[in-house]
Amino acid sequence: xxETSEQTLFRLLSDAVLNMDEDTAEAAAYKVIEENIDAxxxxxxxxxxxxxxxxxxxxxxxxxxxxxxxxxxxxxxGLDILNPHIDRSxxxxxxxxxxxxxxGDTHDIGKNLVKTLLDAAGxxxxxxGRDIPPQKFVDSAIEENADVVALSTLMxxxxxxxxxxVGLLRQSGLRHKVKVIVGGGPVSQAFADRIGADGYAxxxxxxxxxLHTLFQxxxxx
Amino acid sequence: MPDKGKHHRKDSLSPLQRLDAYGKGLPVDRLPCVPIxxxxxxxVLGVTVGSLRNDDRTLADAxxxxxxxxxxxxxRVFTDLYTxxxxxxxxxxxxxxxxxxxxxxxxxxxxxxxxxxxxxxxRDGVLPEHIEAVKRVVQExxxxxxxxxxxxxxxTNASFLIGAVTLSRLVLKDPAAxxxxxxxxxxxxxxxAEAVFAAGGTPSLTDAMSSSTxxxxxxxxxxxxxxxxxxxxxxxxxxxxxxxxxCGKTSPIWNRMADTGADCLSxxxxxxxxxxxxxxxxxxxxxxxxxxxxxxxxxxPESIREAVYQCVAAAGDNPGGFVVASGCSLPTETPFGNxxxxxxxxxxxxxxxxxxxxxxxxxxxxx
Numbered sequence: 001x002x003e004t005s006e007q008t009l010f011r012l013l014s015d016a017v018l019n020m021d022e023d024t025a026e027a028a029a030y031k032v033i034e035e036n037i038d039a040x041x042x043x044x045x046x047x048x049x050x051x052x053x054x055x056x057x058x059x060x061x062x063x064x065x066x067x068x069x070x071x072x073x074x075x076x077x078g079l080d081i082l083n084p085h086i087d088r089s090x091x092x093x094x095x096x097x098x099x100x101x102x103x104g105d106t107h108d109i110g111k112n113l114v115k116t117l118l119d120a121a122g123x124x125x126x127x128x129g130r131d132i133p134p135q136k137f138v139d140s141a142i143e144e145n146a147d148v149v150a151l152s153t154l155m156x157x158x159x160x161x162x163x164x165x166v167g168l169l170r171q172s173g174l175r176h177k178v179k180v181i182v183g184g185g186p187v188s189q190a191f192a193d194r195i196g197a198d199g200y201a202x203x204x205x206x207x208x209x210x211l212h213t214l215f216q217x218x219x220x221x
Numbered sequence: 222m223p224d225k226g227k228h229h230r231k232d233s234l235s236p237l238q239r240l241d242a243y244g245k246g247l248p249v250d251r252l253p254c255v256p257i258x259x260x261x262x263x264x265v266l267g268v269t270v271g272s273l274r275n276d277d278r279t280l281a282d283a284x285x286x287x288x289x290x291x292x293x294x295x296x297r298v299f300t301d302l303y304t305x306x307x308x309x310x311x312x313x314x315x316x317x318x319x320x321x322x323x324x325x326x327x328x329x330x331x332x333x334x335x336x337x338x339x340x341x342x343x344r345d346g347v348l349p350e351h352i353e354a355v356k357r358v359v360q361e362x363x364x365x366x367x368x369x370x371x372x373x374x375x376x377t378n379a380s381f382l383i384g385a386v387t388l389s390r391l392v393l394k395d396p397a398a399x400x401x402x403x404x405x406x407x408x409x410x411x412x413x414a415e416a417v418f419a420a421g422g423t424p425s426l427t428d429a430m431s432s433s434t435x436x437x438x439x440x441x442x443x444x445x446x447x448x449x450x451x452x453x454x455x456x457x458x459x460x461x462x463x464x465x466x467x468c469g470k471t472s473p474i475w476n477r478m479a480d481t482g483a484d485c486l487s488x489x490x491x492x493x494x495x496x497x498x499x500x501x502x503x504x505x506x507x508x509x510x511x512x513x514x515x516x517x518x519x520x521x522p523e524s525i526r527e528a529v530y531q532c533v534a535a536a537g538d539n540p541g542g543f544v545v546a547s548g549c550s551l552p553t554e555t556p557f558g559n560x561x562x563x564x565x566x567x568x569x570x571x572x573x574x575x576x577x578x579x580x581x582x583x584x585x586x587x588x
Contacts (some may be wrong), residue, residue, distance in 0.1 A: 020393070061473070064437040066392040073390075104316065106323050109385050109435070156514050156552030157260075157320040185469070186514040186552070194519065 006037055010046040013078055017050025018057075020070035022077045029081035039085035044122075047078045051120035055205045065109055068204075072116040079119075092122075095215065098140045099150040100128030102161035107154035110184055113204040114150060121208045123148075134164035141169065141178050148179045148211060151197075156186040163195040170196075179214050183207055227365040229292025231568055235365040236294040243542060243572075252537065252545055252574070253294040254567040255508065256517065256560045257487075259550040260300060260320050262287040269318040270553060274300045277350040281357035288366060291560050296362070297425055298355050299371040299550070300347075305409050306373070306381030308340030308348050320553060326384040331391070331398045337382065339408035342416035352416045359421035369464070370417045374428025375448035376436075378406035385430065392440055399444055407448045411455055418459050426452055426483070427466040434469030434491065441474050446481065453482045464508070468549045472496060479504045489548030490515075494535035506542035511563065518552045522562035529566035537574040 009028055016025035025047070032042040054071040057063035063071070097118055101111050108130040118125050126144050128136060141149050149169070151162045162182050169175045179198040182191070183206075192200035198214055201207035228235040233250045234242070243249045260270045262283035273280045280298065288296050301321040307313045310327035327337060342348040351370060359368045373381075379402035380388045391399050414424040430436070431445035449465065456463040465478055466487035478486050479501045487508040488497060494510055501507075511517055511528045520528070529545055536543045545567050551560070 061433070064433070064440065065435045066389040066437075066440065069386065069389050070393055104319055104322060107385065109389065112386065155320065155322065156518065159514065159552075188512070188515040188519075190515055190519060 005035075009035070009037065010042060010049070013042060013046025014050035014053065016078070017047055017071050017074045018053050020067060020074055022070075022074045025074040025078040026081060029078040032082060033085055038087070039082040040087060043079065043082050043086070047075045047082070048120045048122070051075045051116065055117055055120070055208075059203070059205050065113070068113060068116070072112075075116070075120065094122055094124040095147040095211070096124045096126065096144055097148040097150055097211075098126045098128060098137060098144055098146040100132040100137060100152070101130035102151055102153045102158045102165070103131055103133045104158040104161065105153045105155045106130045108152075110154065110204070111152040114152065114183065114201075114207045117204045117208050118150075118211070121212075123211065134161055134168055137165045138168045138172055138174070141174060142172070146178055147215075148181060150207065151180065151182045153184040153187065159186060159191065162187070162197070166196050179211070181207060181210055181214075227362075229289075231564070232292055236367065237365055240294060240367065249572050251567050251570065251572050252533065252543060254564050255293050255295045255544055255546040256291065256555075256563045257297065257513070257547045257550045258284075258287050258291070258293070258560070259297075260553040261551050261555050261560070264553065265290050265557070270300075270320060271315050271317045274315055274321060275347045275350050277353035277357060280350065280354040281361070284354070284358055285361050288362060290557070291564055293564060294544070295367050295369060296358055297369045297371055298351060298358060298422070300351075302371070302373045302377065302427065302429070303381055304347055304351060304373075305340055305406070305413060306378050308342070308345030309337055309382060309405070309409060311381050323381055326387075327382045329383070329387075331383075331395060334383075334398060334401050334405075337402075337405050339405055339412060342413045348413060348416075352420050355417055355422040356420040363421055368422045369425040370422050372410055372414060372417070372424035372426050372452070374426055374431060374445065374452070375403040375406035375410055376445045377428045377430040378410065379403050380430045382406065388430075389435070392436065392444065396443065403444060403448050407451060410452055414452065414455055418461075423459075423461045424452070424456060425464045425466070429468050431474075432467050432469030433471060433473045438473040438477070442477065446477055449478075449483075450481045457482060466508075466549075472500075475501045485542075485544065487546060489513075491548075494532055498536045498539045502536065502539040502541055504541060506544065507536050507539050508544040508546045509536075510546070510548040513547045513549045513551050513555075517547050517559055517563070518555050520559060522558055522565075525559050525562040526566040526569075529563055530570070533567075533570055533574055537570070
């Protein structure tokens with residue numbers, strides 16, 4: 001396989017994600033396997049690249065929630081095909097994120113968006129879903145040996161659940177091991193500070209940047 | 222000054238007198254002020270949030286008590302956004318003492334749309350209780366304050382019928398299905414609006430999903446605008462003013478929100494009041510935009526006063542008028558003292574807002 005056609009295939013994957021084209025993403029993913037191209041690189045340079053471009057358009061307010069959802073559908077369609085073919089030995093260690101919408105809230109668009117972009121950014125994301133009791137976040141953080149707990153809510157009524165998660169992590173002696181990040185309509189930096197979370201992000205792309213920053217800080221600490 | 226009527230002890234006019242005079246450019250004691258009280262009303266009456274939802278007497282009493290306690294300029298009978306969708310089959314979870322939320326949408330797939338029927342406000346879900354509550358509030362205080370009932374916009378209601386994520390995908394994949402859901406929602410909304418009018422109230426439109434935080438201006442144009450316009454036209458046909466609230470980012474759609482014919486646009490803290498004033502201030506009354514959680518819930522009376530001053534500095538002289546308000550419904554546990562602080566700041570500023578106010582009060586919009 002020549003360098004050029006490999007690049008062409010990566011570009012095809014990337015464009016398929018950007019253009020919300022599930023069928024092309026699948027076809028290109030099969031082609032990657034057929035041609036014996038490294039699946040990991042196809043994910044990184046193809047699917048993830050496409051999702052990053054989509055995320056940029058979202059930040060630029062050219063793409064909105066409907067577009068991003070269909071981009072992520074195309075990305076996951078490709079991932080489903082390529083993931084089993086990844087050479088695990090070559091894969092770098094990925095940070096694990098447990099994510100969910102706190103109890104009392106079933107709005108999960110924002111959470112899904114963050115999950116998608118974190119997946120694309122190379123995090124290993126465990127999605128608990130919506131309406132999740134505080135203890136469940138802690139149990140999952142232990143079970144999964146998570147590096148991050150990411151909490152989302154769109155309702156002011158459920159914000160207290162976020163504080164409970166931080167408190168429960170502290171009680172379990174895990175607080176120093178796990179970063180807690182929060183987001184969602186009613187949440188603010190001031191709220192994150194008040195409940196003792198490690199960070200707040202106002203958008204999904206900002207959540208990815210926040211985690212990169214947080215882990216960079218740890219690395220230099 | 223117009224004749225004194227029933228009014229809060231700290232004011233000299235009743236809300237109806239104030240709004241009437243303010244609309245005509247006559248002297249008033251202060252700018253209109255609406256901290257958007259929702260389930261905080263349960264706290265004022267000393268009952269659980271859950272007890273408001275299906276009991277017209279408790280719901281009415283809570284909103285009357287809250288209005289009398291604070292003296293704001295509009296009562297909105299409201300418990301949550303889901304009552305209309307519930308009337309069409311969505312499953313709502315009602316915690317004992319917290320705001321109700323959507324448990325399961327009415328349907329899972331497009332093929333089930335044909336099985337949906339518009340809600341009957343006199344029969345379905347808790348709509349009859351809410352209509353009855355409007356009637357009670359109007360009987361009790363309708364001669365001093367406008368009584369409104371929250372009416373969820375068709376696109377937002379459609380998201381409760383099939384789920385927000387599914388609806389978002391359909392926007393691109395199956396526009397006809399989205400329109401079908403919006404049409405059914407519009408029929409329900411018109412029927413509910415008619416019942417609210419019959420009870421002596423006025424519907425107040427709220428349409429969160431139409432925000433530019435969720436859909437593009439182009440998608441708003443296709444899936445939100447036509448339905449909102451129909452509802453505004455209907456409200457106008459009854460000779461009443463229409464208020465349209467959309468939270469989140471709205472600046473890309475301000476012009477079209479104004480084009481619906483809405484008399485007042487309620488915008489939240491993601492929007493810049495000064496910018497709104499500049500772009501649409503001569504067309505509509507503006508309402509907003511103190512942050513409901515960061516400031517109203519978590520702030521102090523002093524930070525609330527500061528936020529009110531900043532809002533008034535930005536839009537207090539809006540040609541179309543201005544209502545000092547929270548950006549969205551207040552969180553249930555908003556301290557009473559913070560709500561008092563909002564009204565007290567507006568009373569302190571008075572009206573007309575004196576020249577040079579903006580120079581002394583700071584020019585930043587609230588974020």
